[in-house]
Amino acid sequence: MDFQSCVKIQKEWDIVGARQMGREYAKEIGFGTVDQARIATAISELARNIYLYAGKGKVCFETIDEINHKGLCVVALDDGPGIQDISQVMEDGFSTSGGLGAGLPGVRRLMDQFDIISQPGKGTEIRTVKWVR
Amino acid sequence: MNSKNFDLENYRKLLKQYMMTQDEKALYQAEQFTKLSMQNNISPEEIVNVHIQALRQISPTIPKEIDVSLNFLLEAMISYGLAYQEFQSLREKQLELKSEISVAASMQQTLLSTVKPSIKGLDIGAVSVPANQMNGDYYHFVKDNQDTLGIAVADVIGKGIPAALAMSMIKYSMDSFPLSQRNPSAILENLNRVVERNVDPSMFITMFYGLYDPTTSIFQYSSAGHEPGFYYNAKKAEFLEIEAKGLVLGVSSDTYYQQYELEINKEDMIILLTDGVTECRLADRFIERNEVLEVIKQYTHLSAQEAVEQVYKHFERIQDFHLRDDFTLIIIKKDV
Numbered sequence: 001m002d003f004q005s006c007v008k009i010q011k012e013w014d015i016v017g018a019r020q021m022g023r024e025y026a027k028e029i030g031f032g033t034v035d036q037a038r039i040a041t042a043i044s045e046l047a048r049n050i051y052l053y054a055g056k057g058k059v060c061f062e063t064i065d066e067i068n069h070k071g072l073c074v075v076a077l078d079d080g081p082g083i084q085d086i087s088q089v090m091e092d093g094f095s096t097s098g099g100l101g102a103g104l105p106g107v108r109r110l111m112d113q114f115d116i117i118s119q120p121g122k123g124t125e126i127r128t129v130k131w132v133r
Numbered sequence: 134m135n136s137k138n139f140d141l142e143n144y145r146k147l148l149k150q151y152m153m154t155q156d157e158k159a160l161y162q163a164e165q166f167t168k169l170s171m172q173n174n175i176s177p178e179e180i181v182n183v184h185i186q187a188l189r190q191i192s193p194t195i196p197k198e199i200d201v202s203l204n205f206l207l208e209a210m211i212s213y214g215l216a217y218q219e220f221q222s223l224r225e226k227q228l229e230l231k232s233e234i235s236v237a238a239s240m241q242q243t244l245l246s247t248v249k250p251s252i253k254g255l256d257i258g259a260v261s262v263p264a265n266q267m268n269g270d271y272y273h274f275v276k277d278n279q280d281t282l283g284i285a286v287a288d289v290i291g292k293g294i295p296a297a298l299a300m301s302m303i304k305y306s307m308d309s310f311p312l313s314q315r316n317p318s319a320i321l322e323n324l325n326r327v328v329e330r331n332v333d334p335s336m337f338i339t340m341f342y343g344l345y346d347p348t349t350s351i352f353q354y355s356s357a358g359h360e361p362g363f364y365y366n367a368k369k370a371e372f373l374e375i376e377a378k379g380l381v382l383g384v385s386s387d388t389y390y391q392q393y394e395l396e397i398n399k400e401d402m403i404i405l406l407t408d409g410v411t412e413c414r415l416a417d418r419f420i421e422r423n424e425v426l427e428v429i430k431q432y433t434h435l436s437a438q439e440a441v442e443q444v445y446k447h448f449e450r451i452q453d454f455h456l457r458d459d460f461t462l463i464i465i466k467k468d469v
Contacts, residue, residue: 102215
C-alpha cells in the first residue's frame with residue numbers, strides 16, 4: 001500500500017515529528033481538539049514502541065475521505081523482533097505496570113479501529129483508524 | 134451527541150454561576166456533575182474540553198495565552214483519561230475473578246465437607262475458617278461401624294488457591310484408602326507417597342492423623358510435621374503438648390512415621406489445631422503457644438463446639454477481623 005506520507009522513526013525526537021504530521025492531517029480532516037489530542041497520543045505510543053523495541057521503523061498516514069466516511073489511518077511499521085504473545089501485550093495492566101505508558105491497549109482505546117500483525121523475527125505492523133464523528 | 138450538548142449547557146451554567154458568585158453551591162453542583170460524568174464514562178480530557186468550550190462562550194475575550202494554555206492542559210489529560218479507562222476495565226475484570234473464585238470456594242466446600250460424627254461419650258467441636266476465600270487447611274472425620282473415630286487435620290504451607298487444590302488431592306487419596314486401613318502411621322505413609330509424586334517440591338503439607346477407639350479409650354496418632362496439639366489430663370488438671378515427630382508430607386518417598394498413643398479418661402480433652410491458630414499475629418509479633426492455651430482454657434467449660442467457636446471469635450477480634458492464615462481448631466472432650 002502506498003501511503004500519503006511516512007515519518008521515519010530512529011531517534012526519540014522523530015516521535016515528535018510523527019505527532020506533528022498526524023496532528024496536521026487530523027486538523028485538516030476536521031477532527032475536534034480532543035480527538036486531535038487522542039490521535040497524537042496514539043501516534044506517540046506507536047512511535048515510541050518502534051523506537052524502544054524495534055530500533056527503527058516508520059509511522060505512515062493515509063486520510064480517508066469518502067462520501068459519509070472521513071477519517072485518518074495511522075500505520076506503524078517496523079522490521080524489529082516482533083511480538084511473541086500478542087494477547088499478552090493487549091492485556092490491560094501488562095505494559096502499564098512497568099510505567100511504560102498507555103501501551104497498545106491504550107492505542108486501541110484512543111482509536112476506533114485497531115489491527116496488529118506481527119511475526120517474531122520479522123517485524124510488526126499496527127494499523128489503526130480514527131473516524132471523524 | 135444530544136446528551137453531550139446538554140452536558141456542555143449544564144456545565145456552562147454552573148461555571149457562569151460560579152464565576153459571578155463564587156459560592157459553594159456551584160462547587161457542590163460541579164461535584165455532582167463530575168460524578169454523573171464518571172458514571173457515563175466521560176474521561177478527564179472531555180471535561181477539560183467542555184470547560185474550554187464553556188469558557189469561550191461565557192467570555193469570548195479571554196486572553197490568547199489562557200486559551201492556548203487550556204489546550205495544553207487538555208493534551209496533558211489524555212494519559213490520565215487512558216489510565217482511568219484502564220482502571221475501569223481492570224475493576225470489571227477483578228469482579229469477574231472474584232465471582233469465579235467464590236464459585237470455586239463453594240465447590241471446595243462441597244468437595245471437602247465432612248460430617249462431625251456423633252460418638253457416644255465424645256463431645257466434638259470443629260471450626261475451620263480460611264484467611265482468603267479458599268481454605269488451605271483441612272480436617273476430616275471418619276467413623277466406622279465399630280464407632281472408631283479417625284481424625285485428620287492437615288495444613289498446606291501457603292494459602293489461597295494452590296493450597297486449596299492440594300487439599301482436594303489429600304481428601305481424595307484418603308477416600309480411596311480401604312476402610313480397613315486405619316492405622317495413623319500407615320495412612321500418613323501412604324499420603325506421603327501421593328504427595329511426593331504429585332505435588333511440586335516447593336509445596337509442603339503437614340498433617341496429623343489420630344484414631345480413637347471407644348472400647349479401649351486409646352487414642353493413637355502420628356504426625357507429619359504438624360503443629361502439635363494439646364492433651365488435657367483432667368485428673369492432674371494439666372495441659373500437655375501432644376508431641377509426635379515426623380517429616381512433613383512430600384519430602385521423601387520412603388518416610389516412616391512413628392505412631393504414639395494416649396489413654397483418654399473421663400473429662401480429658403484433645404485439642405488439635407493448625408498454625409493459623411498458633412501463629413496469630415498481634416500488631417507486631419506472633420502470639421506465643423502458651424498464650425493460645427490460656428485463651429483455650431477460658432472456654433473449655435463450654436460444649437466443644439461452643440468452645441472452638443468462642444476461641445475463633447477471640448482470635449478474630451484480636452487480629453482486627455482479618456485472619457493472616459487459615460484457622461482450624463478441633464476440640465474433643467470425653468464425657469464419660
